[in-house]
Amino acid sequence: MVSTREIMAVIKCPGRHGYVAEIWYRVKEGERVRIKVEKIIEPYEKPLENLDPETIRKIKEKAEKLLEERLRQVMRE
Numbered sequence: 001m002v003s004t005r006e007i008m009a010v011i012k013c014p015g016r017h018g019y020v021a022e023i024w025y026r027v028k029e030g031e032r033v034r035i036k037v038e039k040i041i042e043p044y045e046k047p048l049e050n051l052d053p054e055t056i057r058k059i060k061e062k063a064e065k066l067l068e069e070r071l072r073q074v075m076r077e
């Protein structure tokens with residue numbers, strides 16, 4: 001039985017401890033079709049409490065960039 005995987009959606013959002021991405025797949029296995037969700041979390045390099053807004057922005061941008069790289073790897077598979 002051959003299965004195929006098709007990406008339906010990619011959702012990214014900043015979380016409390018890091019950037020979170022959800023990848024929604026449609027997986028076909030013969031006659032059956034299922035929805036699968038894969039979650040990827042890219043943690044911030046340090047806690048965001050008691051930091052100035054400029055530092056928080058830089059930390060979040062770095063985490064988002066790393067998450068984008070991981071998403072590109074997943075999409076190639």
